[in-house]
Every structure is written in structure tokens, then in C-alpha cells.
Amino acid sequence: MIDPFGRSVSYLRVSVTDRCDLRCVYCMAEDMSFLPKSDVLSLEELERLCTAFVRKGVRRIRLTGGEPLVRRNIMTLIANIGELVKAGAMDELTLTTNGTQLSKYAEGLASAGIRRINVSLDTLDADKFAAVTRWGKLDQVLEGIMAAKQAGLAIKINTVALKGVNDGEYDRLVEWCGRHGFDLCLIETMPMGEVHSDRMEQYLPLSQIRESLSRNWTLTDSDYRTGGPARYVQVAQTGRRVGFITPMTHNFCESCNRVRITCTGTLYMCLGQDDAVDLRAPLRGSEGDEALGRAIDDAIAKKPKGHDFVIERGGVPAVGRHMSVTGG
Ligand code: SAM
Numbered sequence: 001m002i003d004p005f006g007r008s009v010s011y012l013r014v015s016v017t018d019r020c021d022l023r024c025v026y027c028m029a030e031d032m033s034f035l036p037k038s039d040v041l042s043l044e045e046l047e048r049l050c051t052a053f054v055r056k057g058v059r060r061i062r063l064t065g066g067e068p069l070v071r072r073n074i075m076t077l078i079a080n081i082g083e084l085v086k087a088g089a090m091d092e093l094t095l096t097t098n099g100t101q102l103s104k105y106a107e108g109l110a111s112a113g114i115r116r117i118n119v120s121l122d123t124l125d126a127d128k129f130a131a132v133t134r135w136g137k138l139d140q141v142l143e144g145i146m147a148a149k150q151a152g153l154a155i156k157i158n159t160v161a162l163k164g165v166n167d168g169e170y171d172r173l174v175e176w177c178g179r180h181g182f183d184l185c186l187i188e189t190m191p192m193g194e195v196h197s198d199r200m201e202q203y204l205p206l207s208q209i210r211e212s213l214s215r216n217w218t219l220t221d222s223d224y225r226t227g228g229p230a231r232y233v234q235v236a237q238t239g240r241r242v243g244f245i246t247p248m249t250h251n252f253c254e255s256c257n258r259v260r261i262t263c264t265g266t267l268y269m270c271l272g273q274d275d276a277v278d279l280r281a282p283l284r285g286s287e288g289d290e291a292l293g294r295a296i297d298d299a300i301a302k303k304p305k306g307h308d309f310v311i312e313r314g315g316v317p318a319v320g321r322h323m324s325v326t327g328g
Pocket residue numbers: 020026027064065066067068096097098118119120158159160187188189190191192323324327328
């Protein structure tokens with residue numbers, strides 16, 4: 001699949017649920033209303049959709065949410081997509097998770113053929129963790145992360161940079177990740193969805209963090225790429241990488257290789273734009289995948305050139321939907 005700007009689309013992110021067992025302050029409002037079940041694709045429909053994309057040339061799929069591991073019977077979908085990897089039809093299946101259910105599922109993920117996962121963790125301080133997630137338990141997540149390590153999964157920790165919450169903790173996170181053999185990826189907050197807090201107050205440019213890290217760590221620019229927007233440095237002292245995702249200060253759209261699908265089957269061609277195509281109707285409308293295939297082709301032909309996030313719009317989100325709709 002080649003879009004109008006010559007970019008090859010080979011990466012699909014699938015939000016398997018809009019629900020979550022946490023309510024991170026930058027991601028969701030406390031009183032979120034979730035979708036009725038009938039709007040949400042069944043696991044069989046999600047699998048059909050993923051398979052259709054793989055037939056069109058998608059080589060990597062990342063499951064996300066909401067929290068993917070709170071969806072009932074999610075391991076069935078994971079095992080079935082994992083079979084596509086084992087059969088060589090695609091290169092990789094990965095997962096972004098908040099880690100709360102990892103103690104239970106780490107072994108199963110590894111046997112399904114998942115080799116690496118991203119775990120979101122914004123702080124190593126239990127009180128701050130409870131505050132930023134509104135009710136999460138840090139210990140539960142740390143146990144989950146260690147279970148994943150034990151199961152042999154490579155782990156990348158995703159940390160959203162939040163002024164007044166985790167500024168002051170980045171050295172500790174670099175050290176902790178280094179000690180456990182994890183990569184770390186720092187993310188700027190993006191203005192997505194109403195969360196009833198002022199994002200300008202939370203926003204912290206990563207250039208500042210990089211500068212302060214370089215006082216204590218030897219950072220060397222790395223040309224390592226995962227096909228994603230992160231730019232990496234190598235940390236000499238730990239031998240691990242630290243990535244920076246800076247949508248607000250750096251435009252990463254020129255190399256974008258991805259599209260995102262929500263749990264209702266809406267395809268978003270850009271994280272920062274409202275352009276979307278409904279794939280649920282063609283999916284449910286016929287048993288064959290012809291109409292679905294045509295709808296996918298039409299969507300790729302409309303992939304926008306890039307996003308235009310601006311955080312200073314007087315508190316109005318640049319896009320109205322929450323990150324949990326498309327899963328980041
Ligand atoms: N629940 C899973 C998790 O937390 O990893 C997967 C979904 S979550 C929406 C995916 C990623 O998006 C997380 O790393 C989260 O920190 C990040 N995220 C959510 N809202 C964001 C925002 N407004 N700006 C930047 N990152 C955000």
C-alpha cells in the first residue's frame with residue numbers, strides 16, 4: 001500500500017478496546033463514557049480486519065487500546081495473529097500495555113510469538129503513580145514488568161513527560177531501565193481529547209530533558225529506528241537506548257508508515273488529523289473481503305501529509321478524540 005506522498009504503509013496499530021482499568025490524567029477524563037458493545041468489533045471481526053491488512057502488505061501489527069489486556073479473551077486474538085507471524089505472512093506482532101495484567105499474561109504472550117512489548121510507566125514513585133493513573137498500583141505494574149522480563153520479552157518503557165509530576169525522575173528512570181535491560185522512550189504530551197486539566201501546565205519539551213540528562217549520562221545520537229517517530233540516543237553508561245518522541249517540537253510525518261484502526265473499525269490515517277474511513281460497514285456488509293479491500297485502498301489514497309498539533313490553542317484539543325480511541 002503506497003499513499004499519495006509515496007510512503008509505504010506497512011504498520012497497523014489496532015485499538016482492541018476503548019476501555020481501561022486506569023484513568024491516566026493526560027489520556028482520559030475520570031468520568032469517561034465507553035462505547036456500547038454492539039459498536040465494538042468482535043474478536044473475530046478484528047482478526048478478519050487484521051488479516052485483510054496483512055494481505056495488503058502490512059508486516060507489523062501493534063495491539064493497543066484502551067488497555068488491550070482487559071479485553072475479554074484477548075489471548076485468542078493474540079494467538080491467532082501470532083500464527084500469521086509464525087507462518088511468515090507478517091514480521092511482528094507487538095503490544096502496548098499499562099502492565100497491570102502482565103503477571104497473568106506474560107507467558108502466554110511469549111508463547112503466542114510476541115517478542116517485545118511497550119509498557120507505559122510514568123513514574124517509579126508509588127504515590128505519584130496512583131495520582132497520575134488516578135487509582136493504579138505501582139507494585140502491580142512492576143510485578144507485571146518483571147514477569148514479562150522473566151518470560152523473555154524485550155521491554156520498552158514509555159514515559160510521558162509531565163511537568164510537576166515526573167520532571168526530576170528521568171535520571172532515575174534511565175538508571176532503572178539500564179539496570180533491568182529495558183529501553184526507555186520519553187513522549188511529549190499531545191493535545192488529544194478533553195481531559196479536564198490544562199495541558200499547557202503538563203507540557204514539557206523533551207529538548208530540556210535531553211539537555212539535563214546529558215549532564216549525567218553520555219548520550220550519543222543513534223541511527224536506530226523502529227519505523228516509528230522516536231529518535232534514539234545510546235547511553236554509554238547503561239548500554240541501553242533512550243528514545244524521544246517529540247510531536248510538538250519535531251515533525252516526524254515524512255517517514256510515517258502507519259495507519260490506526262479503532263475498536264469500532266474506524267480507520268484513522270493520521271494520529272493528528274480527523275480524516276477517517278469506516279471499515280465496519282464493509283466488514284459487516286458481506287462475508288467476502290472484496291468491499292473491505294476496496295475501502296482500505298480508498299482510505300490509503302486519502303492519507304494526509306501530516307499532523308498540525310498546536311498545544312497553545314487556549315486549551316482546545318487539536319483533535320477531539322482521546323488517545324485511547326486510537327491507542328497512540
Ligand atoms: N493502555 C495502554 C498503555 O497505557 O500503554 C495502551 C494505550 S495508551 C493510549 C498508549 C500510549 O499513549 C501510552 O504510552 C500513553 O502514555 C500514551 N498517551 C496517552 N495519552 C497521551 C497524550 N495525550 N499525549 C501523549 N501520549 C499519550
